[in-house]
Amino acid sequence: MSNSGSLICVGTGLNLAGQISVLSKSYIEHADVVFALVPDGFAQTWLERLNKDVRSLQGYYAQPGEIKNRRDSYEQMVEAVLSEVRANKRVVCALYGHPGVFACVGHIAIKRARQLGYRAKMEPGISAEACLWADLGIDPGYSGHQSFEASQFMFYGHQPDPTTHLLLWQIGIAGEHTLTEFVTNSERLQVLVELLNQWYPLDHQVVLYEAPNLPIDKPRIESIELQQLPEAQLSSITTLLVPPVQRLQVNHQVLAKLGITEADLG
Numbered sequence: 001m002s003n004s005g006s007l008i009c010v011g012t013g014l015n016l017a018g019q020i021s022v023l024s025k026s027y028i029e030h031a032d033v034v035f036a037l038v039p040d041g042f043a044q045t046w047l048e049r050l051n052k053d054v055r056s057l058q059g060y061y062a063q064p065g066e067i068k069n070r071r072d073s074y075e076q077m078v079e080a081v082l083s084e085v086r087a088n089k090r091v092v093c094a095l096y097g098h099p100g101v102f103a104c105v106g107h108i109a110i111k112r113a114r115q116l117g118y119r120a121k122m123e124p125g126i127s128a129e130a131c132l133w134a135d136l137g138i139d140p141g142y143s144g145h146q147s148f149e150a151s152q153f154m155f156y157g158h159q160p161d162p163t164t165h166l167l168l169w170q171i172g173i174a175g176e177h178t179l180t181e182f183v184t185n186s187e188r189l190q191v192l193v194e195l196l197n198q199w200y201p202l203d204h205q206v207v208l209y210e211a212p213n214l215p216i217d218k219p220r221i222e223s224i225e226l227q228q229l230p231e232a233q234l235s236s237i238t239t240l241l242v243p244p245v246q247r248l249q250v251n252h253q254v255l256a257k258l259g260i261t262e263a264d265l266g
């Protein structure tokens with residue numbers, strides 16, 4: 001059996017045409033077939049100008065009136081991609097943002113392709129988080145940061161560090177456990193507010209962030225109080241930023257072992 005097929009998962013960034021790497025764009029141009037999950041029709045059309053065989057993966061999501069588990073959608077997307085790899089094509093999977101950040105299809109497809117003996121790799125892209133730091137003027141290295149998928153944060157015992165920035169992805173489906181709905185509701189968001197209230201006051205200012213998908217658009221940067229979250233307008237592209245509420249805590253034990261004091265930290 002010839003294993004000349006290959007798979008490269010690339011990230012297209014969030015903003016149309018301008019946030020993709022030179023290398024990723026070149027892979028798209030030279031692919032036999034390109035599978036795509038991009039934010040809108042403009043991005044899809046742009047891809048179709050780069051390659052004559054671009055196939056959207058959007059159709060594998062539940063269609064209006066259909067109830068479908070997202071895991072089934074992802075499985076079908078992976079199978080669609082792999083069927084062309086098995087046909088020994090040079091396949092590119094173009095996923096918006098970074099193809100492997102809070103996105104499972106690329107990771108699963110690459111793993112399976114490799115198990116089958118095909119060459120497969122991922123090229124990084126500009127994620128929503130990368131845009132957020134730029135648009136909000138925050139260096140996450142200043143106090144550190146944590147990122148969680150919002151529902152996972154609610155379902156499991158994650159401990160936020162209130163001295164760092166906390167990002168909650170997929171806030172628009174927070175608390176949705178069936179993997180069949182694409183929205184959350186105010187009751188679930190109230191549960192999240194009460195959970196976060198263990199570390200943050202109810203009037204703590206949090207930020208609803210949406211990076212623009214078109215160069216002519218501006219980012220959505222909306223500050224609200226934590227307690228207003230259940231009534232906030234959220235969409236599938238909203239990310240929640242919870243800024244730190246406490247100053248960094250000095251670790252005196254470690255400083256003592258290093259022979260330095262708090263004053264030495266400047």
Ligand SMILES: C[S@@+](CC[C@H](N)C(=O)[O-])C[C@H]1O[C@@H](n2cnc3c(N)ncnc32)[C@H](O)[C@@H]1O
Pocket residue numbers: 014096097098099100101102103126127128129168169170171172209210211212213236237238239240
């Ligand atoms: C399935 S994840 C995909 C993330 C994507 N792979 C990336 O690198 O940004 C979807 C989540 O990413 C975040 N996201 C996607 N598009 C966004 C945008 N335009 N602005 C802010 N966050 C966005 C939201 O938290 C959204 O619920």
